[in-house]
Amino acid sequence: MRDFEYEAPASIAEAVRMLAGQNGAARPLAGGTDLIDQIRVGRHQPEVVVDLKKIPELNVLELSSAGLRLGAAVPAFEIYGHEGVAQAYAALVDSARIIGGIQIQSRASIGGNLCNSGPAADSTPSLIALGAVAVIVGPAGKREVAVEEFCTGPGKNVLKPGEFLLELKFPPRPPHSGSSYQRFIPRNEMDIAVVGVGASVVLDERGIKFVSARIGLGAVGPTPYFAAEASQLLAGQPVNEAMIEKAAAATRAIAKPIDDMRGTKEFRMHVTGVLARRVLEQAIARARQ
Amino acid sequence: MAKKRVVSTTINGRQVEFLCEPRQTLLEVLRDTLELTGTKEGCSNGNCGACTVLMNGRPVVSCLVLAVETEGAALETIEGVAPVEGLDLIQQAFLENAALQCGICTPGFIMSTKALLAENPDPSEHDVRFYLSGNLCRCTGYDKIVRAVLDSARKKKLAAAAK
Amino acid sequence: MSTVEHGKAVEGPNGNGKPYKVIGTRPIRHDGVDKVTGRAKYGADVRLTGSLAGVVLRSPHAHANIRSIDVSAALALPGVRGVVIHKDLCDPGNRMLELGEGAVNLRHLSNNVLAADKVLYRGHAVAAVAADTVHIAEQAAELIKVDYEVLPAVVDVEAAMLPTAPLLHVDLLTDELGQTATKPSNIAKHFRFESGDIEKGFSAAKLVIEREFRTATVHQGYIEPQNATAHWNADGHITVWTSTQGSFTVRQQVAELVGVPVSRVKVIPMEIGGGFGGKIRVYLEPVAAILSKRTGKPVKVLMNRSEVFEGTGPTPGSYILVKLGVDAGGKIIAAQAYMAYEAGGYPGSPIGAGAMCIFACYEIPNGRIDGYDVVVNKPQTSAYRAPGATNAAFAMETVVDEICDQLKIDPLEFRLNNAAREGTRRVDGPVFPRVGMIESVEAIKNSEHWQTPLTGKNQGRGVASGFWFNCGLKSAASATVNADGTVSLVEGSTDIGGSRTGIAMQLAEALGIAAEDVMPTVGDTDSVGYTDVTGGSRVTFATGYAAYEAARDIQRQLVERAARIWEVDPKQVAYEQGSIVGPGGKKFTFKELAALVNKTGEPIIGRGAVDPEGCGGAFATHVVDVEVDPDTGKVQVLRYTASQDVGTAIHPSYVEGQIQGGVVQGIGWGLNEEYFYDAAGTMKNATFLDYRMPTCYDLPLIDPILVEVPNPGHPYGVRGVGEVPIVPPPAALANAIAHAVGVRMKQLPMSPPRVLREILAKKK
């Protein structure tokens, strides 16, 4: 493995200084489940690795009436181990449970998943569906970016040199809401999504009409997508198969997949529709519970 | 070259300090510096689980942990599983159920099993398969491993009841 | 799990259903404690003082000429001790060397170990560096400048056979049915097996089905990467520590490639983390040896996972066409196959074995098989569990199933009706002795699995059979009687799956002592007699035979010793069930006499050295239930039962384990595993993340049925069991998918995109 220095700052200010001082040659480290292998194979060649896990603010996991605050370095197992979160933010928990195996989940963070900015990241469609906002900190202070605007290309995102992700902020969940994330993989675990779809729905009191919906989509383009049209067309509509089918079709319409070792283009298109339907159905079932 | 660091950890209950370069993984340090070669390397990218150790009680793949990250951590490796005399019940169950062929995956499976049973003392076959899916075995087809893990749980319960 | 008994089974003294005390029981393996505590030493665990780390530089191109290699910058890096390239190896000449499960051309082997003037696949080794640490060696390898002239690559067998294909070897002239062709091509060999008259057979047939099949390149997938540590001593003796399936085979290959007599090479076999055929040919051992010669220090070279995928032997992708004709009663009357297997960069695919296996489960009155060995820009193929047979069975067993569907014949009845049996002549000539094809089918027919109907939606059941030869070859063992009544056994077969226990049990059985009273060790090449590779399902058969011979030798010596002590004629003394009995009720137990051995004369050491014929082929029949998601094409295996004629199961747990492991490898091959190439010939999935081997979460329990038809060629009836279980699964899965969703899959792997495409095409 290439040589590098290691720093483990204990405060945000220190971290900003270390990351900003290196002319882009410093790289943040969270759980390391992407980064360490990427350094090993030469995809990243940082001079300094800045371990962010010792900073208290990055380890926040706080559920309140204001919503959910998820520190960027919180490992997956803590998320699904938190009962309140599992209830309210089911799609996030669906994602956290399937990233890698148990060993990976001991370390992998949702922050790292988002910042790695892979098109197939399993949490990003859920974050989009749940309306999460990325809180970024850097030399110029804090700023917020909606998750659907965070990724700009495979492995690329809006973070500027010296900036890092501090936390993800989720709006509170209204009553009668439910969410779900599902992905397609050839095996049953330990695979990268061939297609991933997250959905969140808010239903009326009787559970027969959509108040609103959000659908996030992964592995079918250079970045994860927010399926805006599919999401909007559900608002105010009755909950029935035809509407779900319509939304699934609209979701599929924005997929721009490629052929690769994980799946063909036509396969991904088809499965996008299938999964959109399935996650909507599951989100609805959860909303009705 | 980056300066070597001194890292203080607890490994298998003993205070251990070691020197390492930042680029060295925990797996490399365990095997090459500390001569704890029971932890195996199968892929060095987190996919096979042969290098599984427990870090602060959680199973991790040591090929994806930098050794410097373990400062202050409590680590447990396969070398620390057996009591002074005899074997741990998990090890016993692996032997009795013939759950190994070549044995290269075995230390990793035993570490994951240890973590599983600490979390869930009474797992179903499905629980076992889900929890162990991060450990690859190419020899056994997993049948006897799954049986051994279920048997370990049974053995542990009996032992606890006997106490 | 159940055991079906055939032959003369008598209730044994310990109630294991056999006339045996030890055989058929399940003792804890002798190396078990070391393996569950992490103390067992595998190749990568070797630690020698002052040793250097070696790293291999590999070709980034699938096909290129090497114009020049400049190692100066690498050598200049502080901490680098030496660099080697092809010319540092010795030219072994254009000769063949038998490795036990296939032969290699030594010049090709040497070019494969370090490329001479041409790289033939991405991952082909080009140079190697030894340095103080692995990190420095990696950095140095990047500093080696190789000037490549990149050539067009061909990675597909059908494309490689076209006259317009890029040529891998300008001097490769096809051996065309025994004649040497005049123009070079990528086809190394075309051979034909023939019996009867297929034209007549097909014209008499009621139903003829002809189908084409394609299978992807797959890897053995052992979890332990290749490794080698070597020390070239100042006295010219070389010691090699490695994880190998055959220490003597490594010794010979290293000696040939570095140019020393075999006696100068000592190979110390370390524990081995899986092989399945892939750890027979050498990759790193000669490189470590010459790096050690160059640096004067021990050198350890390890592969990483990507190197294993890109640089070591996979098993071939293939194109197979099968045409079968049956009469109205469902009897096969004609069978024809055209089979082309990828050899990788150099000739030598397992096409021969594939061609001999393709029709072997059946009685075929009229048959013809054409086989082609074709070079492509992929890693040189190596043996993989029943090499060549799985590809063949996928094609044959799928066509058989289609015939059964069309004629509405029960697939097990079809097999019983057509099964190969004693006296059946294979299309390639040999006549079967007593074999267990029929029994393997009957065991499935009688299984609870087969008799439980499937009811769920999108579920289907499939069956398939398979054949593998097994082999005998040479084995040696020696055994010393200890004063405490135990025996130390040294044998030459490296142990991949508990075989030392199976061998020790045969010695124990013969001596009438407990399995625990035998201490088996796998010897190095200086401490045990020549032993062929752990492969060909031969170890429990042949090395067990050697242990049996060693036990007989001990028996003879103990009888003599007792006679000496009792002062009687040895003819009056006999060895009976662990005791030495003489006239007038004189008797020693083994333990009693063992205690006297060193007090009464010379030590007692038994020797066994065998080269047995009669290894006996193995047959298997499998049944699998699957559920297919019609929206995604994903196949879930619900239930799996595998029956197999195992001869005598020495240690039933490890026989079951061989079957379960082979089945799961076959499931991986059938459903998801493949080398995925881009247009430039780069494998895009050289990691365990994207080369998808099954995890435990993908599988049900695998039920083995051990059918015991004792092999007459072995004192305890042992038959090889390790390889045939991989043969039926892809076909069984394909047949199950057909019954679940009505689509016939003709390409491996049957991955979700492919299955879905067929499902959607059928709907249209």
Ligand SMILES: Cc1cc2nc3c(=O)[nH]c(=O)nc-3n(C[C@H](O)[C@H](O)[C@H](O)COP(=O)(O)OP(=O)(O)OC[C@H]3O[C@@H](n4cnc5c(N)ncnc54)[C@H](O)[C@@H]3O)c2cc1C
């Ligand atoms: C065996 C295996 C299986 C996997 N399976 C899955 C899977 O099923 N689904 C999936 O989506 N992923 C999977 N992954 C990938 C990986 O585990 C996830 O992407 C994980 O969430 C990354 O989190 P981390 O904390 O380990 O990130 P790290 O590796 O620490 O970091 C990832 C990237 O983000 C950057 N980064 C990290 N934190 C910050 C921050 N706060 N601010 C700015 N940049 C930051 C790093 O510099 C790096 O580039 C798998 C990986 C492995 C090894």
Ligand code: FES
């Ligand atoms: S070596 Fe760490 S997971 Fe394979």
Ligand code: FES
């Ligand atoms: S026993 Fe060999 S890999 Fe598991």
